[in-house]
Amino acid sequence: MKNEDLKGVYCILNKVNGKRYIGSTVVSFKDRLNHHRNRLKANGHKNIYIQRSWNKYGEDSFDFIILEVVDDCDLILDREQFWIDNFDFDSLYNINRLATGGNQFSRESIDKRVTTLKLKYKTVVENYERWKVGEIQDCDLTSGEFGLFKVWSNPWNKGLKYESTEHLKIPKSVKGDRTKDKEAKRNKLPEVEVYSIDGELLKTFRSSKDLEEWSTTESNDLPIGGRFSKPRMGKDLKLLQSGNINRACRTGKPYKNLIFKFKTKAPINSDVD
Structure with a gap:
């Protein structure tokens, strides 16, 4: 591995599901990654998420990758934070959103x-x-x-009361126009295919927004995964956000243990018999 005797930020990549652990080192990459490998082989890694994946997929499914060489030790944690922020946190094995550098940094x-x-x-x-x-x-x-x-910031109308709410009512004609406009816009969006982590096509949706709205209904039977077992910040665990879906389609990275792809439309056959 090139630059293995230098220091900086690295990741341990699961080649099967695309998840990764991001860390940093003030010693050589070689020493730090050997430490990780030895602890994982001994089933004694302090990060239970990557340890479980190592046990499930095996050593050959993981790559140790140097993300950035950093010469100044005072900047290493800042660069580790940059790389953690650069990825969807749900796609990481990291437990902490804050770069800590493990126990290798002094008080x-x-x-x-x-x-x-x-x-x-x-x-x-x-x-x-x-x-x-x-x-x-x-x-x-x-x-x-x-x-x-x-x-x-507080909503502009927080605490205010109105004697009449007539001004808040939207005419049915306007509502109908908005609905038509919404439908027209979604019809122009690319269709989204949902695959299992093993590559099996599960469902197809007209757009990522349709998928987001459907994801919180009782009909959602997708094998959604993740490290959290309870709702966070009031959001349903089954919620699949359209922004993250689109990002997953563009990057090919898993989102909540699922693979998303924009459906490729079949070319129109212009041949004339």
Whole structure:
């Protein structure tokens, strides 16, 4: 393996289902990956998710890959965090969304990281207060800040009462137009095929939005997987979000233990007998 004597960020990839574990090392990649391999072979890895997969699929189903060489040890955790954020967390074996570097970093390094995160959070809060009063605009925010601030901010009509709700009623004609518009847009979207992790075609949907809406109904009998056994943030465990479905179609990476593909339309035969 090239650069095995250097340090930085690596991943352990399951070639069967596309899931991976992302980690970092301040010693050589060779030493760190050998440590992982030895613990997995001994059935004693601290990460139970990757250990179970190793036991199920076998050593030959895993690749040890260098993602990035990092010379400065002070930057390694930041780069590990970058790579964790770069993937859908459901496609990772990592237990923690926050890069920790395992137990290889000193107390001083961990304290420095905590301090950095506190300062970063303080800056975000300060920007939120400025955003609320109009000192900074939406275009000045990062995409992460914009989404977070929208969640933090209260609805404009929270706590208000109205004597009449006539102004909220939508005429049936308008509702009908909206429904037609919605249907027309979805008819233009690519169809989505759902496959099991073994490649068996399970279902086909007109669009990812149709699949998302269907996924929370009692009709959903897809073999959805994941590390969580309870709903998170109020979302149904069976929910398949259209954005993640589209991403899975584009990348080919599994999402909730399923494979998604945009259906390829058969070419029109223009031959004339």
